[in-house]
Amino acid sequence: MRLATVASSPVRDLLALIDRPEVISFAGGLPAPELFDADGWRAAFGTALSGPSARRHLQYAPTEGDPRLRGQLADRMTARGLPTQAGDVLVTTGSQQGLTLVAAALLDPGATVVVEEPTYLAALQCFAMAGARIVTVPSDDDGVDPDALERVFARERPELVYLVPTFANPTGRTLAADRRARVAGLAERYGVWIVEDDPYGELRYRGDAIAPVAAYADRVIHLGSLSKIGAPGLRLGWVRTPAPLRASLVVAKQAADLHTSTIDQAAAAAYLAVADLDGHVRGLRVAYCERRDTMLRLLPEAMPAGTTWTDPDGGMFVWVRLPGDADTARLLPYALRQDVAFVPGAPFFAGRPDRATLRLSFSSxxxxxxxxxxxxxRAAVLSAGNGPQEGRQGAVEFGKLAASHLRQDLI
Known part of the structure; x- marks a missing residue:
């Protein structure tokens, strides 16, 4: 059974264990619920369920998605520097499904996939479920290393490379513009598909926007989402589908679920027609920027001397590395006793993990x-320093608890 080799998500497991109101969680990459436009979405669903189209919005729908919504999403991508037509867009049940469809369309068992190290956990799960062989490439503060990537392309001849180039999960790093051009050129030269996962791109708090990687080459499959700027409960995402793959992705979507929820798509189209989503995003940027700045300002007081961390221009995450050969899995039980949570960094690595790392989310x-x-x-760090054996046992106990949760989804 292929699923038997796919690890459960430690993030989702951890969220299940800390579902207590007194816990302050830096674990999940969750949008702030108090910033959801509940009134706007309530009105949008009312519109979708009113008038002569109401019953049609409760019916089956085209696999490719609501034509009106596809056009609106294409317009948003075009405005961000990625010229897109409605026919290029395949609406999916969250961008995570988009990644699953790409894997189904492109990857046979044993196919090679390149990922940067570290990378998004659910992507690793997706590729493992497809039976792919995962090869890693190093990254630094400017994103994936193009020279190292070319060496991997030449040696491994992969089918695709997966990147979160803008405010990456888990590191918060952004692939520099000059590197985007080089990576796109390498993909064209070696015939490799790039999967550009872009759920955070509009959440920029500093600096100028950078064009998506898909703007630099045709061999890029761009994944988008309304989860981080709208509402994740809608589970609405999309794939910008290059023409050679369009038919295969539509067939994969048909096999997966026929189509994404008709009423949710209709409500999203109604919302985008009247709401000031750009204004809403500007409000998110202001709120999340303050939260990021607060976390970065207080990290020196909370962490031991010699700790390093990223300083993201946007997104939801700060990536932290403790000094020396620390193991953040041993720190976690002490943190949970203090009613604070984070995600140890090791599961974000497809290769040899750096156990001294951890991910902090500031958005929620x-x-x-x-x-x-x-x-x-800080109290947890001080406590762990005084009780390493207790911490080791606590980490073991947490691992047993986490293993009992077998959900395969991930934030």
Missing amino acids: STPDEIAEGMRRL
Whole structure:
């Protein structure tokens, strides 16, 4: 059974274990629920269920998606520097499904996939489910290393390379513009498909926007989502489909679920027609920027000397590395006793993990909650320093608890 070799998501397992109101969680990459436009979405669903089209919006729909919504999404991508037509867009049940469809269309068992190290956990799960062989390539503060990537392309001849080039999960790093051009050129030269996963690209708090990798080459499959700028509960994403792959991706979508929810698509189209989504995104940027700045300001007080971390221009994550040969899985039980949570970094590595790393998400906590959470994290660090054996046992116990949760999804 292929699924028997796919590890459960430690993020989802951890979220299940810390579902207590007193816990301040830096673990999940969750949008802030208090910033959801509940009134706007309520009105949009009312519109979708009103008038002569109401019953049609409760019916089966085309696999490719609601034509009106596809056009609206194409217009948003075009405005971001990626010229797109409605016919290029395949609406999916979240961008995670888009990744699964790409794997189904392109990957036979044993096919080679290149990922940067570290990378998004659910992508590793997806490729493992497809039976792919995963090869890693190093990255630094400017994203994936193009020279190292070319060596991997020449040696491994992969089918595709997976990247989160803008405010990456888990590191928050952004692939520099000059590197985007080089990576796109390499893909063209070696005949490799790039999967550009872009759920965070509109959440920029500093600096100028950079064009998507898909703007530099035709061999790029661009994944988008309304989850981070709209509402994740809608599960609405899309794939910008290059013409040679369009038919295969549509067939994969048909086999997966026929089509994404008709009523949710209709409501999204109604929402995008009247709501000021750009204005809403500007509000998210202001709020999340303050939260990021609060976390970065307090990290020196919470972490031991010699700790390093990323300083992201946008997104939801800060990537932290403790000094020396620390193991953040051993720190986690102490943090949970202090009612604060984070994600140890090891599961984000497809190759040899750096166990001294951890991921902190700042998006779903207010500045005051972040300040209190960092105080608790400091207390956990101090406690762990005084009880390494207890911490090791705690990590083992957490691992047993996490293993009991077998859900395959991930944020």
